[in-house]
Amino acid sequence: KEWDIFYMHAHAPDHFYHLAINKLDHDPDPNLRKKLAELEKRMYISLDKMVGRILEAVGEDTVVAVSSDHGAVPTEPGSKWISINDILEQAGLLKYKNKENRIVDWSQTKAFEDRSCYIWINLKSRFPDGIVDDKDYEKVRWEVINVLHSYRDPNTGKCPFAFILRREEAIMLGLRGETIGDIVFGFYPEAPGEHGRQITSGEYSIGSMKGLLILSGPGIKKGVILKRQVNIVDVVPTLCYVAGLPVPKDCEGAIIYQALEDKDLHLTKLKKLEEKYRKLEETIRVMRSLTHAY
Structure with a gap:
């Protein structure tokens, strides 16, 4: 059976920043900061290769989303965990x-x-x-x-x-x-x-708690940075809308129309179908009139 939606989770950034963001930001040892920055770069290169292989496998007719549920920020130097x-x-x-x-x-x-x-x-x-x-x-x-x-x-x-x-x-x-x-x-x-x-909107030093969203594929605008705030609950209804799948009945998010080439995507499809139906009706009417012309 053909699949409708494929999704997966990559935990490397979450794990890395839990372990390293404070040291990466303000550790007194410059050599350690340099090593961690290189590890960070290598991690993103690995993730980029993974996304590239997925894009190659699914082809150009598939909508692809890369998203995260949160970012990461370092803590203020000198502060300790608050219980x-x-x-x-x-x-x-x-x-x-x-x-x-x-x-x-x-x-x-x-x-x-x-x-x-x-x-x-x-x-x-x-x-x-x-x-x-x-x-x-x-x-x-x-x-x-x-x-x-x-x-x-x-x-x-x-x-x-x-x-x-x-x-x-x-x-x-x-x-x-x-x-x-x-x-x-x-x-x-x-x-x-x-x-x-x-x-969730917090930013401090080299970090931000804001999540990430990248959309690509048919029906998605190219080279656009959205100005509206996007919430994590907006991802699912947007993907469902583009794929022509029903939006979950308890979904609280909104469709990210600003990311779509045609914000009236399904209305446009409906109008085209109605126009085809009208032409078909007219063709049938003409054929019937010709049939009864004898």
Whole structure:
């Protein structure tokens, strides 16, 4: 059976920048920075060869997309990893049974961090070891938010938080539903951490948290750099639209019309079909009239 969509994942850039971006940016050893820059170049040459082989295999009649879900930024020199749970512990909102092994004492914990940028209130109604009553939910939530706003990184003297939002306010970031934390936060790009914590539009020193999107193939404009913001959720509906496939019913993204040679692609096809149908009808009408002319 002929395939409709082929996709794959290459993890090399993600792995490389997790390991090397801080050293690449500000390591005091110039020789190490030079070696890492050469490794970075070799990595992209390898990826470029891979993309080239794919382009050769699929031919010119296939739309190809190269995209990423995030970028990478170095942390500010002198800064160290910031543990949200340690901040909560210092404020008396979280308790460890064994801090060395990060084992939490849930019987004395009101709030905790989970999944990079979420903080949960330890509600009795939600968790088996919860200790916070529903009536105290908002009170505890504001207590956590105030603690985070007042925090200063001891290594830089700065507040690392670009924003701290309640769950219901995070909808403007595209975050909603029961899997979203009670509190959502984002770090400034130079704050110590990694993607998931930093704001997605952040740029610092040699890095950027912005993702990448390259489109090529029939129906795609050539040599154009888009001025509109593109979100990762826009990739799938755009590829489906160009390929003539149905857009997933729960898709939240938008078609990137600015990248298309004909933004009315399917309307144009429909008009051409209607014109062909009209001509066919006219041909049939003429043939019938000739048949009954005797």
